[in-house]
Amino acid sequence: xxxxxxxxxxxxxxxxxxxxxxxxxxxxxxxxxxxxxxxxxxxxxxxxxxxxxxxxxxxxxxxxxxxxxxxxxxxxxxxxxxxxxxxxxxxxxxxxxxxxxxxxxxxxxxxxxxxxxxxxxxxxxxxxxxxxxxxxxxxxxxxxxxxxxxxxxxxxxxxxxxxxxxxxxxxxxxxxxxxxxxxxxxxxxxxxxxxxxxxxxxxxxxxxxxxxxxxxxxxxxxxxxxxxxxxxxxxxxxxxxxxxxxxxxxxxxxxxxxxxxxxx
Amino acid sequence: xxxxxxxxxxxxxxxxxxxxxxxxxxxxxxxxxxxxxxxxxxxxxxxxxxxxxxxxxxxxxxxxxxxxxxxxxxxxxxxxxxxxxxxxxxxxxxxxxxxxxxxxxxxxxxxxxxxxxxxxxxxxxxxxxxxxxxxxxxxxxxxxxxxxxxxxxxxxxxxxxxxxxxxxxxxxxxxxxxxxxxxxxxxxxxxxxxxxxxxxxxxxxxxxxxxxxxxxxxxxxxxxxxxxxxxxxxxxxxxxxxxxxxxxxxxxxxxxxxxxxxxxxxxxxxxxxxxxxxxxxxxxxxxxxxxxxxxxxxxxxxxxxxxxxxxxxxxxxxxxx
Numbered sequence: 038x039x040x041x042x043x044x045x046x047x048x049x050x051x052x053x054x055x056x057x058x059x060x061x062x063x064x065x066x067x068x069x070x071x072x073x074x075x076x077x078x079x080x081x082x083x084x085x086x087x088x089x090x091x092x093x094x095x096x097x098x099x100x101x102x103x104x105x106x107x108x109x110x111x112x113x114x115x116x117x118x119x120x121x122x123x124x125x126x127x128x129x130x131x132x133x134x135x136x137x138x139x140x141x142x143x144x145x146x147x148x149x150x151x152x153x154x155x156x157x158x159x160x161x162x163x164x165x166x167x168x169x170x171x172x173x174x175x176x177x178x179x180x181x182x183x184x185x186x187x188x189x190x191x192x193x194x195x196x197x198x199x200x201x202x203x204x205x206x207x208x209x210x211x212x213x214x215x216x217x218x219x220x221x222x223x224x225x226x227x228x229x230x231x232x233x234x235x236x237x238x239x240x241x242x243x244x245x246x247x248x249x250x251x252x253x254x255x256x257x258x259x260x261x262x263x264x265x266x267x268x269x270x271x272x273x274x275x276x277x278x279x280x281x282x283x284x285x286x287x288x289x290x291x292x293x294x295x296x297x298x299x300x301x
Numbered sequence: 302x303x304x305x306x307x308x309x310x311x312x313x314x315x316x317x318x319x320x321x322x323x324x325x326x327x328x329x330x331x332x333x334x335x336x337x338x339x340x341x342x343x344x345x346x347x348x349x350x351x352x353x354x355x356x357x358x359x360x361x362x363x364x365x366x367x368x369x370x371x372x373x374x375x376x377x378x379x380x381x382x383x384x385x386x387x388x389x390x391x392x393x394x395x396x397x398x399x400x401x402x403x404x405x406x407x408x409x410x411x412x413x414x415x416x417x418x419x420x421x422x423x424x425x426x427x428x429x430x431x432x433x434x435x436x437x438x439x440x441x442x443x444x445x446x447x448x449x450x451x452x453x454x455x456x457x458x459x460x461x462x463x464x465x466x467x468x469x470x471x472x473x474x475x476x477x478x479x480x481x482x483x484x485x486x487x488x489x490x491x492x493x494x495x496x497x498x499x500x501x502x503x504x505x506x507x508x509x510x511x512x513x514x515x516x517x518x519x520x521x522x523x524x525x526x527x528x529x530x531x532x533x534x535x536x537x538x539x540x541x542x543x544x545x546x547x548x549x550x551x552x553x554x555x556x557x558x559x560x561x562x563x564x565x566x567x568x569x570x571x572x573x574x575x576x577x578x579x580x581x582x583x584x585x586x587x588x589x590x591x592x593x594x595x596x597x598x599x600x601x602x603x604x605x606x607x608x609x610x611x612x613x614x615x616x617x618x619x620x621x622x
Binding site for chain 1: 310311314315318319322323435436438439440441443444447448450451455456552553554556557558560561564565575576578579580582584587588590591594595596598599602
């Protein structure tokens with residue numbers, strides 16, 4: 038019951054924000070980058086649902102459009118990380134031996150880097166673009182899924198149905214893709230759901246520091262960055278984007294919790 | 302100890318990856334610094350590259366860099382020409398101090414919180430903290446920092462907004478100086494501890510619950526030991542052991558967080574240095590810090606492993622067998 042409740046709540050939150058992102062042009066009459074000199078720093082009102090910022094741009098519109106960027110970066114980055122992790126993890130577990138110890142050593146080494154330093158360092162050298170941010174976050178977070186899939190496959194490998202598959206002469210490729218992976222994906226899926234929340238957090242942190250999504254493209258992180266200059270003057274610019282991040286991450290956390298109970 | 306030798310490949314791997322990542326990412330930092338400057342000719346850039354050894358093959362460059370690092374020579378900052386080592390050393394104590402303080406705060410708050418929640422699992426206190434912590438866990442720390450700043454520093458005007466000392470710090474008496482630093486560091490330490498508190502107290506709760514359900518708890522109670530002894534002597538001691546490892550694992554998070562909150566609160570520590578270097582593409586500082594921080598993490602994990610073996614004799618016996 039509780040599992041289903043958090044699954045439902047999480048899915049509801051995520052559908053809500055996805056709808057917000059997709060339907061952004063229909064939800065607001067304002068363009069996110071439309072500067073309006075006569076409406077600077079207006080508090081929330083009927084005309085500007087969440088108020089305006091220091092350039093008179095409509096905050097609600099910026100948050101709706103920001104959802105597109107933040108959600109898609111979160112989902113794509115986790116996609117990259119999961120694909121890499123599943124690839125390396127299943128190779129390591131299936132073939133074992135030197136390949137396994139080399140790959141797992143690599144995982145150990147990667148885990149020593151405080152991810153945020155590594156990400157910031159790379160972000161500083163490369164051109165900040167949405168594509169690069171997805172790649173950077175993905176390349177620095179594949180270790181957890183790799184470990185998960187490896188331990189799953191290691192235990193599945195000894196089971197009878199795999200021996201049976203081998204006995205009838207199935208190729209290694211077929212055994213991995215058709216027999217091992219489908220059975221091992223459960224925990225990875227839960228981890229990926231949690232990971233999307235984490236990736237959104239990292240993206241907003243990067244953008245908050247000015248090394249992520251670059252203005253004028255709105256992302257929740259860079260709206261917060263801009264809010265630093267109006268701290269104490271316009272509370273709404275600080276509160277609403279942060280709430281959007283908080284609720285979205287809560288949604289993914291709930292969903293992961295629900296999935297974990299459903300699968301495990 | 303065999304474990305110490307295990308650190309060597311880890312160290313080589315860390316340096317190799319940081320080196321490769323910086324070298325292989327598109328965009329040459331030295332060139333970028335000067336490419337747009339009309340006063341610098343192409344020939345000068347070539348000479349500069351030669352000076353930095355950038356015209357050599359990759360593996361030679363790596364070995365040179367590695368041997369320099371082993372002698373604690375991190376080169377010069379591209380921003381102001383000062384040795385990187387000097388810049389890092391003057392900021393290291395601040396970051397380490399803040400992180401240690403928040404580690405202490407995490408332990409002091411998270412462990413009692415987790416234990417209390419576990420003792421009456423499903424009770425009012427447990428449910429309340431579960432909800433609060435679940436929400437806090439999802440909140441970006443820099444956002445919380447902004448909100449707290451707005452509340453304490455601007456609305457209530459209770460705490461100073463940035464830096465670690467006031468402008469007239471030099472003229473303060475010693476107790477005034479201490480209070481001044483404490484007032485400046487209160488929010489940064491609190492914010493950087495929040496993430497750890499949520500994670501650790503959940504973990505502590507789970508551990509405590511597991512121990513409380515063990516048969517030997519029933520045995521203790523059956524022997525008529527007072528509840529206080531059962532819980533604090535027998536249960537807590539066992540539940541607290543794995544925490545040592547978790548503290549080691551939380552190091553990267555804490556150090557990574559320093560970048561964000563040090564730049565919010567304008568604290569002149571390693572995190573802010575890194576942020577400034579990242580903004581200016583000061584490649585030597587970036588590489589030095591990435592290596593330094595990952596080695597700190599590696600040592601943290603290593604010490605946690607050792608400490609765990611030390612506090613839990615069972616592991617020592619098992620690994621011998």
